[in-house]
Amino acid sequence: MPSRLSPHNFQDLFDSVEAFLFDCDGVIWKGDKLIDGVSQTLDMLRSAGKKLVFVTNNSLKSRKQYAKKFQSLGISVSEEEIFSSSFSAAMYLKTNDFPSEKKIYVIGGEGILEELQLAGFTGLGGPEDGNKTVQLSQNRFFDHDKSVGAVVVGIDPYINYYKLQYGTLCIRENPGCLFIATNRDAIGHMTALQEWPGAGCMVAAICGSTQKEPIVVGKPSTFMMDFLLQKFNISPSKMCMVGDRLDTDILFGQNAGCKTLLVLSGVTSEPELKDPSNNIQPDYYTGQLSDMLKFLESLN
Amino acid sequence: MEAFTTRASAQPLRNADELIDSVETFIFDCDGVIWKGDKLIDGVPETLDMLRSKGKRLVFVTNNSTKSRKQYGKKFETLGLNVSEEEIFASSFAAAAYLKSIDFPKDKKVYVIGEDGILKELELAGYQYLGGPEDGAKKIELKPGYLMEHDKDVGAVVVGFDRYFNYYKIQYGTLCIRENPGCLFIATNRDAVTHLTDAQEWAGGGSMVGAIGGSTQREPLVVGKPSTFMMDYLAKKFGIEKSQICMVGDRLDTDILFGQNGGCKTLLVLSGVTSLAMLQNPNNTTQPDFYTNQISDFLSLKAAPV
Numbered sequence: 018m019p020s021r022l023s024p025h026n027f028q029d030l031f032d033s034v035e036a037f038l039f040d041c042d043g044v045i046w047k048g049d050k051l052i053d054g055v056s057q058t059l060d061m062l063r064s065a066g067k068k069l070v071f072v073t074n075n076s077l078k079s080r081k082q083y084a085k086k087f088q089s090l091g092i093s094v095s096e097e098e099i100f101s102s103s104f105s106a107a108m109y110l111k112t113n114d115f116p117s118e119k120k121i122y123v124i125g126g127e128g129i130l131e132e133l134q135l136a137g138f139t140g141l142g143g144p145e146d147g148n149k150t151v152q153l154s155q156n157r158f159f160d161h162d163k164s165v166g167a168v169v170v171g172i173d174p175y176i177n178y179y180k181l182q183y184g185t186l187c188i189r190e191n192p193g194c195l196f197i198a199t200n201r202d203a204i205g206h207m208t209a210l211q212e213w214p215g216a217g218c219m220v221a222a223i224c225g226s227t228q229k230e231p232i233v234v235g236k237p238s239t240f241m242m243d244f245l246l247q248k249f250n251i252s253p254s255k256m257c258m259v260g261d262r263l264d265t266d267i268l269f270g271q272n273a274g275c276k277t278l279l280v281l282s283g284v285t286s287e288p289e290l291k292d293p294s295n296n297i298q299p300d301y302y303t304g305q306l307s308d309m310l311k312f313l314e315s316l317n
Numbered sequence: 318m319e320a321f322t323t324r325a326s327a328q329p330l331r332n333a334d335e336l337i338d339s340v341e342t343f344i345f346d347c348d349g350v351i352w353k354g355d356k357l358i359d360g361v362p363e364t365l366d367m368l369r370s371k372g373k374r375l376v377f378v379t380n381n382s383t384k385s386r387k388q389y390g391k392k393f394e395t396l397g398l399n400v401s402e403e404e405i406f407a408s409s410f411a412a413a414a415y416l417k418s419i420d421f422p423k424d425k426k427v428y429v430i431g432e433d434g435i436l437k438e439l440e441l442a443g444y445q446y447l448g449g450p451e452d453g454a455k456k457i458e459l460k461p462g463y464l465m466e467h468d469k470d471v472g473a474v475v476v477g478f479d480r481y482f483n484y485y486k487i488q489y490g491t492l493c494i495r496e497n498p499g500c501l502f503i504a505t506n507r508d509a510v511t512h513l514t515d516a517q518e519w520a521g522g523g524s525m526v527g528a529i530g531g532s533t534q535r536e537p538l539v540v541g542k543p544s545t546f547m548m549d550y551l552a553k554k555f556g557i558e559k560s561q562i563c564m565v566g567d568r569l570d571t572d573i574l575f576g577q578n579g580g581c582k583t584l585l586v587l588s589g590v591t592s593l594a595m596l597q598n599p600n601n602t603t604q605p606d607f608y609t610n611q612i613s614d615f616l617s618l619k620a621a622p623v
Binding site for chain 2 (some may be wrong): 020050122151157158159173174175181182185186189201203204207208210214218219220221223224226
């Protein structure tokens with residue numbers, strides 16, 4: 018059963034954790050607005066010598082673009098501390114020795130194309146294919162690049178039939194073509210006022226036409242975590258994953274053996290957490306990130 | 318609902334007359350059986366005429382939801398085939414028929430992620446619809462402060478093959494399913510690929526349905542093959558015993574499974590998407606009763622002389 022975070026149990030958590038991993042949407046910001054008290058809380062954690070890592074399933078931006086977003090919100094975060102699923106997709110291909118002469122078809126945002134390019138790969142598709150239409154006269158043949166060796170699918174507000182067909186043909190007809198999903202979240206965060214279809218939608222569309230299951234590189238898959246652990250060399254038991262979603266953030270932390278803290282400032286409410294049908298139990302839960310600052314201040 | 322039965326391997330059709338005499342109704346899939354793209358498969362008109370002359374009832378069941386039955390009737394006509402609208406059951410018709418069968422209230426609306434065929438059938442059945450191809454032109458401005466509104470009277474979202482698929486429709490359908498109490502999620506079919514042109518495969522309805530399944534985390538109610546809805550509807554409408562039906566199709570996971578789920582005899586034709594190698598592949602678990610090259614084999618295959 019999860020414990021509500023309090024000044025009392027927070028001290029234990031604070032002392033035993035060397036690195037805090039944060040989800041972004043619903044934890045740090047909501048749309049383009051910073052959640053209150055976040056900036057001061059992160060400063061406090063840094064000054065206490067804690068390592069901060071930001072792990073987001075949102076593949077629309079690259080790590081560089083995310084660093085800019087943090088900056089525009091007044092928070093100083095380096096690219097190296099950010100692990101977006103766009104970056105994960107590129108790292109997956111790199112660590113699995115994807116041949117650089119093969120191409121990658123992208124059903125997703127600019128962030129994925131940028132990360133692929135930074136990793137030395139050639140990406141096709143992306144947002145500009147959102148303007149392409151399909152001709153259906155009897156003699157028109159839909160062509161696709163036979164050198165595509167992987168299709169990466171992430172959240173895509175410019176999804177259309179052209180992209181579905183292109184990705185489908187690559188996966189069905191190019192021998193050994195990989196089907197990679199940045200993540201499978203049903204819900205994406207496009208505006209602050211309501212929920213929008215997430216990558217889970219586009220990924221399921223390609224599953225539907227190819228009858229194949231994807232390799233998932235984002236939360237809750239452990240790929241990002243294994244990559245992180247290797248890079249920072251900290252034991253999972255000394256890490257705490259802070260997120261607003263049970264089936265991605267909390268599960269991600271649990272799968273790796275980290276401590277887990279659910280914040281209620283995003284998509285999950287207390288009733289949903291406590292509902293009998295929910296079987297993902299974080300170690301702790303609290304209203305929002307800045308509660309950490311409040312508790313620490315009350316202890317001192 | 319499906320009983321696990323070990324079926325014997327499919328037999329090549331040797332005695333066509335025996336099969337024809339053993340059933341009263343033939344249900345034909347269209348793509349890959351009657352036509353390929355816009356071209357009639359050879360021998361089809363003579364075969365259908367022969368079956369009719371023997372007093373057999375003919376029914377055409379297609380998962381393709383882009384046209385209404387009336388529009389299909391015209392396609393048959395252009396190809397020189399004598400088939401009436403009442404003999405055609407497209408998944409577009411199935412969606413409307415399903416809503417009718419559950420007394421879907423006329424004051425509720427239907428949001429359509431699909432093409433013209435579905436809209437026409439809904440209209441014929443007296444339902445109000447929103448969406449369809451014209452929503453393919455709708456753009457969203459994903460700016461702060463933007464809120465997409467949706468009609469609270471939508472009581473069902475029907476999803477089928479949609480070449481005008483976009484984020485607007487996905488969000489609209491998702492909002493209806495997630496927020497309108499009791500809103501139904503109906504799929505015309507879940508075919509992974511379809512043969513829009515005879516030259517290659519095209520991502521099918523299974524893609525659009527998958528997308529909405531992914532964003533709502535709900536399973537749809539499928540009205541097209543291999544779901545038996547259309548079979549049950551037909552059997553009731555024409556008063557036929559299912560054991561008196563032979564389902565003829567080119568796809569194992571839709572046509573043949575449809576026939577088996579319905580308790581009919583099944584005949585696979587190799588004139589469409591399935592090859593003999595695919596049928597005989599050890600990974601294939603769907604075995605029709607018979608297989609043959611194409612339906613005109615009914616004319617050429619005779620009982621071997623004793």
